[in-house]
Amino acid sequence: MKKKLLSLAVVAAMSASLVACGGSDGASGSSSNGSGSGTSITILNSKTEIQTQFEEMAEQYEEATGVHVEVYNADTDTTVASQVATKYASNDPYTLTMVDAKDIYSLADDYAYDLSNEDWVGHTTLGITVNDKLAGFPFCVEARGIIYNADAIEAITGEKFDPASVATLDDFKALLDKLVAGGMEKPVGVLSEYWSLGAHYFAEVYEQQPDPDAFVNSLLAGEEDLASNQKFNELMDTFDTLIAYNYAKGSAANADREETSMMLAEGQIAFMFGGNWDWSVLNQYDYTENMGIMPVPENTSDDTNTKLVGGGSKYIFVDSSDATSDEQRQAALDFLNWLVNDAEGNAFLTEQCALVPAFDNIDASALDPLSLSVKSYADAGKLIPNYNYLPDDHMTVVGQEIMQKYLDEAMTRPELVTAVQDYFKTATPIAH
Numbered sequence: 228m229k230k231k232l233l234s235l236a237v238v239a240a241m242s243a244s245l246v247a248c249g250g251s252d253g254a255s256g257s258s259s260n261g262s263g264s265g266t267s268i269t270i271l272n273s274k275t276e277i278q279t280q281f282e283e284m285a286e287q288y289e290e291a292t293g294v295h296v297e298v299y300n301a302d303t304d305t306t307v308a309s310q311v312a313t314k315y316a317s318n319d320p321y322t323l324t325m326v327d328a329k330d331i332y333s334l335a336d337d338y339a340y341d342l343s344n345e346d347w348v349g350h351t352t353l354g355i356t357v358n359d360k361l362a363g364f365p366f367c368v369e370a371r372g373i374i375y376n377a378d379a380i381e382a383i384t385g386e387k388f389d390p391a392s393v394a395t396l397d398d399f400k401a402l403l404d405k406l407v408a409g410g411m412e413k414p415v416g417v418l419s420e421y422w423s424l425g426a427h428y429f430a431e432v433y434e435q436q437p438d439p440d441a442f443v444n445s446l447l448a449g450e451e452d453l454a455s456n457q458k459f460n461e462l463m464d465t466f467d468t469l470i471a472y473n474y475a476k477g478s479a480a481n482a483d484r485e486e487t488s489m490m491l492a493e494g495q496i497a498f499m500f501g502g503n504w505d506w507s508v509l510n511q512y513d514y515t516e517n518m519g520i521m522p523v524p525e526n527t528s529d530d531t532n533t534k535l536v537g538g539g540s541k542y543i544f545v546d547s548s549d550a551t552s553d554e555q556r557q558a559a560l561d562f563l564n565w566l567v568n569d570a571e572g573n574a575f576l577t578e579q580c581a582l583v584p585a586f587d588n589i590d591a592s593a594l595d596p597l598s599l600s601v602k603s604y605a606d607a608g609k610l611i612p613n614y615n616y617l618p619d620d621h622m623t624v625v626g627q628e629i630m631q632k633y634l635d636e637a638m639t640r641p642e643l644v645t646a647v648q649d650y651f652k653t654a655t656p657i658a659h
Contacts, residue, residue: 266558267295268322273307274366274541275300276507277580284575291571294558306619308333320546322559325366328615331355331542332659335362339544340556347567350586353539363542364563365585367576370520370537370601370610371427371502374509377517379494383409390521394532396465399524403472406497413474416487416499419634425626428466428500430614431523432459435531439614446651454644461525463640469500470634480631484508492518502537503597506581510595519600534609537601539585618654625650 272281278300285296299321301307308330314320315338331339335357343361348354355363377388383406393399406414418424435458436442445451453459474496475482488505490496492514499505503520525532545551545559566572573589576582581595583602591602604610629646632638638646 266293266554267297268555268558268562269297269299270323270543271299271301271307271311271321271325273301273325273327274504276504277582280575280579284579287571288562288565292561292565294562296562308619311338315548318548318550320548320550322546322551322555323543323562324546325541325543328355328363328539328542328613329617329657329659331363331544332357332615333657334544335360338547339363340547340560342545342560342563345560346564347586350567350588353585355539355542362544364544365539366541366543367580367582368538368585368601368605369502369504369540369583370535370604371500372520372522372535373524374491374499374501374505374520374597375518376491376494376497376515377519378515379411379497380406381517382494383411390519391533393524394522396461396468396524396526399465400468403468403498407472411495411497413472413476414497415469415472415474416491416496417469417473417475417479417482417634418484418487418499418501419475419480419482419631420484421626421631422622423501423626424630424634425624426617426622427502428462429625429630430617431536431611432456432462433617434536434611434614435462435529440616443614443617444656446648447654447656449648449652451648451651453648454641458527458531461527462523463643465523465525466633469498470636476636478635480635488512503581503583503595503601506595506597509597510581516596518596520597520604521600531611534611535601535604536611536613537605538610538612540613616657616659618651618657621650621654624654 270281272278278298281298285298289295302310307326311324311326311330311334320338326334332355339360339362341360341362342348342354342364348361351365353365353368354361375388375390380388393402403414433439433443442451446453470476470479473479474490485508487499488508489512491499492509492512494515500523509518520535522532522534543563545556566576567586567589573584576584577589577591578593581598583594583598583605584591594602625647629638629643629650633643
């Protein structure tokens with residue numbers, strides 16, 4: 228294995244949650260002056276895999292503008308929303324806070340500055356407006372599905388790999404069997420992290436419903452029979468297949484994210500459920516450029532097996548409270564405009580962070596293979612929207628307490644059904 232140079236800090240971050248990463252909490256929007264022009268702003272980053280890139284960018288940004296930028300990770304032990312609430316309770320908010328879409332809806336009225344008059348507004352359709360106030364700056368577009376290594380597949384089959392040829396579960400199984408027969412004993416990797424299982428894979432059970440909101444409300448009301456739901460069973464049939472061909476079968480919940488990514492990048496396995504954010508891990512190894520993301524294969528009667536799930540991912544709001552000075556707030560607005568309108572800001576998003584931009588004026592030609600794949604589905608209108616209103620503890624309860632057990636084959640499907648339905652009976656709905 229030839230691994231590119233990577234700091235231990237990044238390795239640690241990559242193995243943590245996508246949504247939250249351990250880190251010290253510190254300066255706020257009212258922090259002391261930095262070493263530049265005297266203006267200091269802070270950013271809470273809830274997108275773990277780009278923390279190092281963010282910190283490096285902050286240093287370069289200060290050199291160019293004189294504005295001191297402190298970037299902080301979210302805490303793994305609690306939700307981002309609760310951390311933000313704690314900061315406001317102590318009158319010590321961040322200048323810019325990166326959250327999920329549902330958090331924008333809950334925080335906008337009280338804490339978010341109106342971004343309606345900013346230069347970048349006309350270049351995106353993905354900003355979040357709450358009560359006529361543009362509160363959420365769309366940081367990026369992300370999507371998820373099955374990541375594939377086409378070179379690894381073609382080396383065994385001798386045929387050019389077409390993702391569309393394995394849209395059904397039956398076709399996917401046939402290809403997996405062919406790979407096994409050709410010497411790839413276990414062609415699949417399944418990330419065991421609770422966020423991947425709970426917030427990404429199982430979330431598709433809701434997102435692929437004809438009316439996700441109605442479906443979730445029926446679960447919250449204790450009225451839904453999950454066991455008889457067609458979409459649930461289609462997706463779990465596919466998940467069972469991923470388990471059956473998983474290289475870590477038998478100890479799957481202990482599988483290391485970095486090792487799984489390395490195996491996919493270097494062709495030891497051919498498939499892994501994930502999203503375009505995973506490129507920041509995959510590209511640390513001897514990877515091939517011949518990779519992409521395809522929809523989750525399903526034996527289904529609808530067209531969900533032709534689409535990825537995704538859209539605007541991660542939103543930034545600017546603090547509107549008196550704890551942030553006018554100078555700091557303007558510096559925060561300038562930073563957002565820099566991301567959209569400056570070539571260096573664009574490069575930070577697309578080249579350093581490998582993110583699909585949410586703005587039509589940003590050149591995306593430098594994107595990595597996974598992001599280019601996502602962009603192709605987005606451009607074709609083939610994205611199933613994220614469902615942003617699952618209860619705050621859904622990711623940890625369903626991901627860690629339920630799906631990790633199911634992944635390790637320590638729970639049957641009927642037991643999973645009961646556990647999920649019991650969870651929703653006491654879960655707190657997200658107002659929206």
